[in-house]
Amino acid sequence: MKSKIRIASGQGFWGDLQRAPIDQVRNGQIDYMMLDYLAEVTMSIMQKQKLKDPKLGYAKDLVQLFDEILPDVVQKGIKVITNGGGVNPLACRDAIFAVAKRHNIKNLKIGVVHGDDILPEIDTLGLKEIYLNNMETGEKLSSVRNHVISANVYFGAQPIVEALRQGAQIIITGRTTDTGLTLAPMMYEFDWKWDDWNKIAAGTVAGHILECGGQASGGNFTGDWRNVPDLANIGFPIAEAFPDGKFVITKHEKTGGLVSSATVKEQLLYEIGNPKNYITPDCVADFTSIHLNDAGSNRVEVYGIEGKPATDSYKVSMAYFDGYTAFSTLTYAWPDALDKAKKADEILRARLENLGVEFEEIRTEFLGYNSSFGPISEHSEHLNEVVMRVGVRGKDKNAIERFSREIAPLILTGPPSVTGFATGRPKPSEVIAYWPALIPKSAVTPKVEVVTI
Secondary structure: OOOOEEEEEEEOOOOOOOHHHHHHHHOOOOOEEEEOOOOHHHHHHHHHHHHHOOOOOOOHHHHHHHHHHHHHHHHHOOEEEEOOOOOOHHHHHHHHHHHHHHOOOOOOEEEEEEOOEOHHHHHHHHOOOOOOOOOOOOOOHHHOHHHEEEEEEOEOOHHHHHHHHOOOOEEEEOOEOOOHHHHHHHHHHHOOOOOOHHHHHHHHHHHHHHOOHHHHOOOOOOOOHHHOOOHHHEOOOEEEEOOOOOEEEEOOOOOEOOOOHHHHHHHHOOOOOOOOOEEOOOOEEEHHHOEEEEOOOOOEEEEOOEEEOOOOEEEEEEEEEEEEEEEEEEEEEOOOHHHHHHHHHHHHHHHHHHHOOOOOEEEEEEEOOOOOOHHHOOOOOOOOEEEEEEEEEEOOHHHHHHHHOOOOOHHHHOOOOEEOOOOOOOOOEEEEEEEEEEEEHHHOOOEEEEEEO
16 A cells, blocks of 8 residues: 555646646656546537537547657556546547557556446436436426437546556546546555545545646635736646545645645635535535645645545436527727617617517626626726627527627617627527436446556
């Protein structure tokens, strides 16, 4: 058993800082790197890509990244775990094998965790009344079934641990929990038991801190953000983990950003419901039990974490088509910029009403005035410029297109001092809605495949 392992965060979302994982591999010693690419909407985007081309459906950025770092990863023996496989982890594996061949790398073991995509079986599962109802509203799946485009189970750390046990150096998963990407190396290296709830909770908390990349090391920091050094060269966080469940959050030396108890606390509060019951497939973690201690420059010790037994359910993330939307903007200049923008909105709504087009929702924001806080903050009436942003949503695509044709006429038939229509008419975009559900763990089995090039 190792006395310590270092797990680095390389990506917090699909489209994150491309330099970060390269720096994690090259700027210091790490044993593992986790790369988090997925969000709820990401799965639907990837599913649509796969429907157009069966070789797609994963984070293509990931393949480009491995073209850069794979020689370093192999030379240094770093293990990489990522959910960038999306809805097609097997195709992602094949693409990375192709990268390895170009670099003349041999004897590389890549593990794939799949089986999370239950879309082909959704009708069979949906016949059981307790399955796949909307966990927030209780609504029956049948109400949106014909529009569902993706359905993926959130697996935890266990199948990743199995891939590690089979010798995989790179592990590509589908819809795995963000926290499981970090917990799995701890379970594997320290031989923790699957009913040691406090240690599993500790690994889960470590994963929660790492999952958003630079947000734990000074990015998006609402505290003393002016004094966060060198954000242009921010170092992403690293968890130094120990067998007893304690860990230290740090970053590579001579990198920008800041790791402090304040930056870590902010990340701990990210996407938290009931802090005493942070539910994952691996355990239920008690975030109120977390203790933090500043243990030196850019080092925060985390300890004392308590956990409870895992539930008997997996969460299922589904997405379904829910109509169309379109947005457009116009900018009105001083004097009376806000009054002009409000009048333009009034004219636009009257014309749409006269045309008889209807929408499920029409919303107007005045950027620089009320777009961030709406009515809950003080507003200045004297603005040099205001951007009017109007959006509509509905099932009728023709109505959305008609809205798009009513923006440009406002330029010469509305208030003066207007600009900002260089991008042309907005095009209708599909609305992809989120449907969260639960499914018994007994109904789904993850699949683990490890292949050597």
